[in-house]
Amino acid sequence: MTASRISLSPRVALVTGAGQGLGRAHALALARHGAIVAVNDLSCEDAQSVAQEIVGSGGQAMACPANVADPDSVNAMIDSVMTRYGRIDILVNNAGILRDRTFAKSTIEDFRAVIDVNLMGSVHCTHAVWNLMRERQYGRIVFTTSSSGLYGNFGQANYSAAKMGLVGLMQTLAIEGKRHGIHVNCLAPSAATGMTSGLYDSGDLARLGSGMVAPAVVALCAQEAPTRAIILAGAGRFAQAHVTMTRGTYLNGEQDIAAAVLSHMDRIGDRDGDHVPASGPEQHQMEVAGLKHFANVPLI
Template sequence: MNRLLEGRVAIVTGAGGGLGRAHAMALARHGARVVVNDLGGEREGSNAEAVAEEIRRQGGDAIARGGSVTDEAQVQAMVQATIAEWGRVDILVNNAGILRDRSFAKMSLDDFRLVMDVHLMGAVNCTKAVWDAMRAQNYGRIVFTTSSSGLYGNFGQANYGAAKMALVGLMQTLALEGAKHNVRVNCLAPTAATAMTQGILSPDALRSLQPEKVSPGLVALVSEDAPTRMILLAGADSFECAHVTMTRGVHLGGSGDVAPLVLEKLDEIRDRTGEVVPQTGFEQYQLELAKAGLATELPAG
């Protein structure tokens, strides 16, 4: 077996079961030392300890660490304990998550905030805790777990979809900011049968969508030769890439009431022929001003 992560140190959040467990096991098989994080993870008999013990039985190196990703102090303590144990953190897999599904009309704002806090701010807390160390060692691999619910929408998941798409925006900027320090940041959009999908997918689909079929994509995203700024979709042994694109659109001039023209030209505006993937947000400015006959340059810094 090609051990792609020999000697690397990885933290996987929400790794007591489901996708997190599959990720932790796959990272260990490829040679990484793994911190298995989950709520109550340090308690004897916890799911996280069971995963860590399974990794050790198979000849790997793993420790269980408890703590909520929503608690900044607990996250900092986990990262510091990892560095004390193994001297560094090379890989962070932001996997922890919850569901509070309801139609938006019936959804409480408390449930909206809770899902945002766990998925978005939980990932922010963990990433902030490792960011300086990764920059200092000139090496880091970070993965955010996004979802088709964020990329494409899903009825009853306004809170979850908003959080998952927010992680794409976070990835886009952190990949730019981490590039000169060899910190690569990507998103993984899994399709897998976990406790979070019970009652959502059919029994046949659940049987075919094992989390272990997603984790090879995760390993690729945190390897030495990992890409950066990639949205990798994975499920049932299939792998795809999603992009946030910009169509060529039309320039309608600036005189008079342009709104009726926008409505009239919507089909042309959304025509995907010749669409591009902007490399920075400023590139939208450049492309639009170029159509207006105005040249622009990227701002310094």
């Protein structure tokens, strides 16, 4: 099936950390699909250069340098975009940093710096546009998570915590935003950028261009975008991650329930019939629903 081309005109998109790497590719791709793009970066020079690139190709863009870790800086940036364009329909939270070290060698300062940019930076930007989007009953928000958050990676405890925090943020904002036309999704990219230099095999670099990830962002920013999805994108492959719940098992009849938990780990973790709950409360609803089969349930 051939998909029809997505038009993002006349949407206004703000992309953070768009001065280089993936953010730059996202900004260029959104502009190619007709969006007006506010190009954020910590580096004023890089933000201006990307905005000029978009304008030079016939698009509309403005540079809005700001530090996403600083709420005052973010609020001033949002004000400048609103003054210029009067609306923000799309927010791509892309800005990110690394402070890789094993947990044993890491410092609390490094941990906080990574949380401040990757997690709180996204919170600041999203909080600043949330009510603007609610007023217009329309919004598309993307959080940039990572396979390191979803699945872990040696030396990246701080980054993993920040990136998985974004998944939790997305899960709840997708639920809260749905009735207001705000769709919220996560992207877990892989691309050869400044951040990942030296990480990927040199033979794979040509296949790992940021431009291979950007179409996922365009899709997640479209009118038809899903909500509450975690999309994995790299080298032209698109996949989806799910936070699932297994069917589980009741151990109420066991003499030593703690010991039974360990001896039944295969049944507890059996993925046959697992599912993605619509929201957190489904956990206890399922737990309680199954209880009626047991007469003697210990209350403590």
